[in-house]
Amino acid sequence: xxxxxxxxxxxxxxxxxxxxxxxxxxxxxxxxxxxxxxxxxxxxxxxxxxxxxxxxxxxxxxxxxxxxxxxxxxxxxxxxxxxxxxxxxxxxxxxxxxxxxxxxxxxxxxxxxxxxxxxxxxxxxxxxxxxxxxxxxxxxxxxxxxxxxxxxxxxxxxxxxxxxxxxxxxxxxxxxxxxxxxxxxxxxxxxxxxxxxxxxxxxxxxxxxxxxxxxxxxxxxxxxxxxxxxxxxxxxxxxxxxxx
Numbered sequence: 001x002x003x004x005x006x007x008x009x010x011x012x013x014x015x016x017x018x019x020x021x022x023x024x025x026x027x028x029x030x031x032x033x034x035x036x037x038x039x040x041x042x043x044x045x046x047x048x049x050x051x052x053x054x055x056x057x058x059x060x061x062x063x064x065x066x067x068x069x070x071x072x073x074x075x076x077x078x079x080x081x082x083x084x085x086x087x088x089x090x091x092x093x094x095x096x097x098x099x100x101x102x103x104x105x106x107x108x109x110x111x112x113x114x115x116x117x118x119x120x121x122x123x124x125x126x127x128x129x130x131x132x133x134x135x136x137x138x139x140x141x142x143x144x145x146x147x148x149x150x151x152x153x154x155x156x157x158x159x160x161x162x163x164x165x166x167x168x169x170x171x172x173x174x175x176x177x178x179x180x181x182x183x184x185x186x187x188x189x190x191x192x193x194x195x196x197x198x199x200x201x202x203x204x205x206x207x208x209x210x211x212x213x214x215x216x217x218x219x220x221x222x223x224x225x226x227x228x229x230x231x232x233x234x235x236x237x238x239x240x241x242x243x244x
Contacts, residue, residue, distance in 0.1 A: 001082065002221055008171045009082060010034060013035060019077030022071065022080070025047065026053065027082075027083075029044050032044055032056060043061070043076070045061045045063040047062070047063070049062055065087075066088050066089065069101055074104070077102075077107070079109070081111075087148065089149065095108075098228075099163045099165055106228045107227055108227075111223045112151045113220065116153055117218060117220055119182065121189075122185070133150050154211060157226075165228055167226055170222060171225065173221065176220075179218040182217075186212075189217060196208070197209065
């Protein structure tokens with residue numbers, strides 16, 4: 001995980017009220033080690049238990065992101081899925097399970113590589129695959145840490161909403177100085193988007209301009225948070241969708 005992504009995650013939890021948090025996949029359990037307030041109830045889950053994980057995480061469960069999570073409904077105030085979605089074949093399942101195990105008003109925090117950044121756009125043009133996502137000649141062995149599922153920000157937000165998770169915010173990630181080299185290309189993308197969205201509805205303009213923002217175009221990774229809707233909010237959203 002890039003230090004800029006980890007710093008954004010630290011800032012999120014430092015500003016959040018302590019509660020029950022599920023870290024899945026938890027890796028070495030570094031997130032739990034960073035939650036110094038004893039009011040945090042930290043649970044870690046991962047496919048494998050590393051020696052360092054066993055030492056750090058007292059509430060550890062061996063689990064697979066692609067299977068039903070071994071937790072009760074409405075059990076957690078927070079779920080962190082950090083650098084996990086890109087390694088699995090079906091991140092819709094993770095969104096459904098996150099909505100199940102989170103309490104109403106609970107928060108899902110996701111970090112994942114950002115295929116919309118300008119380097120990935122250029123890489124896709126020349127090689128037909130996103131930056132950080134190599135072409136697969138053969139399927140990797142089970143448990144390999146290879147990126148197989150690029151997650152588009154707009155798709156992630158739309159699919160999360162479908163499963164009862166409302167987009168909260170795209171968290172600020174420090175832009176590396178080396179990315180300034182790409183600024184002219186980013187400005188061209190932003191100018192094109194600005195012109196293309198003239199005359200479009202305000203919501204569509206704001207949405208497309210977010211997807212061409214410097215935070216999206218110049219960061220290799222993204223940190224996004226979602227809030228679980230209450231049952232009443234889900235009913236209202238369903239009625240609005242049916243009326244549309």
